[in-house]
Amino acid sequence: DYLTKSFNKLRKRKLIRERIAGGAWFVQNTWNWETSQHHPHLHLLLDSVYIDKKDLASEWFKCTGNSYIIDIREIYNTSNAVKEVARYSATPCDLREFPKDRYLEIYDACFNRKMCGSWGTLKGISFKPKSMIEPEDKIEMASGAMVFAMRNEDDNARAIWLMCTGHGPVIQGVDMDHIVREGYEEHMNSPPKFHPQIRFNFAA
Known part of the structure; x- marks a missing residue:
């Protein structure tokens, strides 16, 4: 600021x-x-x-x-x-x-x-980079908050966390669909450090 x-x-x-x-x-x-x-x-x-x-x-x-x-x-x-x-x-x-x-x-x-x-004189210039991945090739895995909260309790959450932090391989087909979104808060060991709207996406 x-x-x-x-x-x-x-x-x-x-x-x-x-x-x-x-x-x-x-x-x-x-x-x-x-x-x-x-x-x-x-x-x-x-x-x-x-x-x-x-x-x-x-x-x-x-x-x-x-x-x-x-x-x-x-x-x-x-x-x-x-x-x-x-x-x-x-x-x-x-x-x-x-x-x-x-x-x-x-x-x-x-x-x-x-x-x-x-x-x-330069107002209006777009700085948004062109995506290198087509929308249909993206796979939504889970919210950052959910992954962080459950990384020590759920195998899929841990796999996604390791991928995103560079400590694990990229694994296809991993998601958090088996967790009911409305109820995942009760499984948290600690408050989420990521904003709930942040999502992890990987190219198919």
């Missing part, structure tokens, strides 16, 4: 409004193994006249109160720049870069949060 709120303040600054006609922004979070800390940051593609780095850093500090860290570069190859920046819309957070015990923490931080957007 702090990062995006600071960015919204920046966009309202006079210097920014006068020199930037529009842009696209992407939130990315990486992991610093040396400090064991998250590193949330923004990537932007701007339709703008060039802004001096010192001026932009000064404006950013006024919005954040504690950060001068910015990097701005002029674009010479539009196609390459778009490809470089656009990839962040599909990968705001690469879990392979994080300790596994941080996965749920990352999920909670990113759930239902807007991770990219556009404004001005």
